[in-house]
Amino acid sequence: MVAKAAPLYEGIGRYYARHRRPDPRIAKQIRDALGDARSIVDVGAGTGSYEPDDKVVVAVEPSPVMASQRAVDAPGVVRAVAESLPFPDDSFDAAMAVLTIHHWTDVFGGLREMARVADRLLVLTFDPVVHSKFWMFTDYLPEVNMLDLSQVPSPDAVAEVIGARGVETVDIPSDCIDGFNVAYWRRPEQYLDPEVRACMSGLAMLPADLVATRMDRLRADIEDGTWHARHEELLSMGSFDGGLRLVVR
Numbered sequence: 001m002v003a004k005a006a007p008l009y010e011g012i013g014r015y016y017a018r019h020r021r022p023d024p025r026i027a028k029q030i031r032d033a034l035g036d037a038r039s040i041v042d043v044g045a046g047t048g049s050y051e052p053d054d055k056v057v058v059a060v061e062p063s064p065v066m067a068s069q070r071a072v073d074a075p076g077v078v079r080a081v082a083e084s085l086p087f088p089d090d091s092f093d094a095a096m097a098v099l100t101i102h103h104w105t106d107v108f109g110g111l112r113e114m115a116r117v118a119d120r121l122l123v124l125t126f127d128p129v130v131h132s133k134f135w136m137f138t139d140y141l142p143e144v145n146m147l148d149l150s151q152v153p154s155p156d157a158v159a160e161v162i163g164a165r166g167v168e169t170v171d172i173p174s175d176c177i178d179g180f181n182v183a184y185w186r187r188p189e190q191y192l193d194p195e196v197r198a199c200m201s202g203l204a205m206l207p208a209d210l211v212a213t214r215m216d217r218l219r220a221d222i223e224d225g226t227w228h229a230r231h232e233e234l235l236s237m238g239s240f241d242g243g244l245r246l247v248v249r
C-alpha cells in the first residue's frame with residue numbers, strides 16, 4: 001500500500017510547504033467541525049496543514065519527503081497508510097483526512113479504518129463532477145479528468161460509508177493561500193509557475209511537455225485578454241465553489 005502513495009509524493013512533494021499553506025478560512029471550517037475533540041489522528045497528514053495546535057495530534061504520513069517538511073514543533077509522524085492504521089480501536093476522539101483520500105489505494109477501506117480508531121470523523125475531499133468542470137480542466141488540461149485520482153468517490157458516497165451527518169461546501173476564497181488544483185480560480189497567472197504546478201498532484205502527474213504546451217496557450221490567452229473575456233463572471237467573485245466538500249460524522 002505504501003508503494004502507491006510514497007513514490008508520488010516523493011517526487012512531487014518537494015516544494016509542498018512553500019505553496020500549500022493552510023488557508024485560515026478553510027482552517028476555521030475544519031476547526032469548527034472538530035469541535036471539542038481533544039485527541040486527533042491526521043491521516044495523510046503531509047506537512048501538517050490544518051492540524052490544530054491546541055489539541056493532541058498524531059500524524060499518519062507514508063511519504064518521508066512530506067514528513068520532512070513538517071515544522072520542527074509539529075506533532076510526531078507515524079509512517080503508515082490509511083488502509084492499515086497502526087492503532088487500537090477508539091484510540092482518538094477524532095480522525096481527520098484533508099485532501100488525501102483521492103491518493104489512497106482503497107478509499108473505503110481507509111475510511112473504515114478511520115471509523116475504527118475514532119468516533120468523530122472529518123474528511124475534506126472534492127466532488128469529482130464539480131471539480132472536472134473547472135476551467136483549467138475543460139479548457140486546457142482535460143487529461144486531468146482521466147487520471148485515477150480524479151475518480152475519487154463522491155462526497156455522498158464518502159458520507160454513506162462513514163455514516164456522516166452531512167456534506168458541507170467549502171468555498172475557495174479568491175486569495176486562497178493553499179495552492180491546490182482549483183485554488184487559483186481567479187488568478188490564472190499562478191498556473192504559469194512550474195513550482196506552483198508541482199504542488200498540484202493532478203497537474204504534476206501529467207507529462208511535463210504536454211503541460212508546458214498547454215500553459216503556453218494559457219499564457220497567450222491571459223496576455224491577449226481571451227481568458228479574462230471568457231471568465232468575466234469570476235473576476236467580481238470573492239469565493240468560488242470548485243467542488244471542495246467537508247464530510248463530517
Ligand SMILES: C[S@@+](CC[C@H](N)C(=O)[O-])C[C@H]1O[C@@H](n2cnc3c(N)ncnc32)[C@H](O)[C@@H]1O
Nearest residue numbers: 005009044045046049063081082098100103104
Ligand atoms: C495533497 S497531500 C495532503 C496533505 C495534507 N493533509 C494537507 O492538507 O496539506 C496528500 C497526502 O496524502 C498522502 N497519502 C497518499 N497515499 C496515502 C495513503 N494510502 N494513506 C495515507 N496517506 C496517503 C501523501 O503522501 C500526501 O502527503
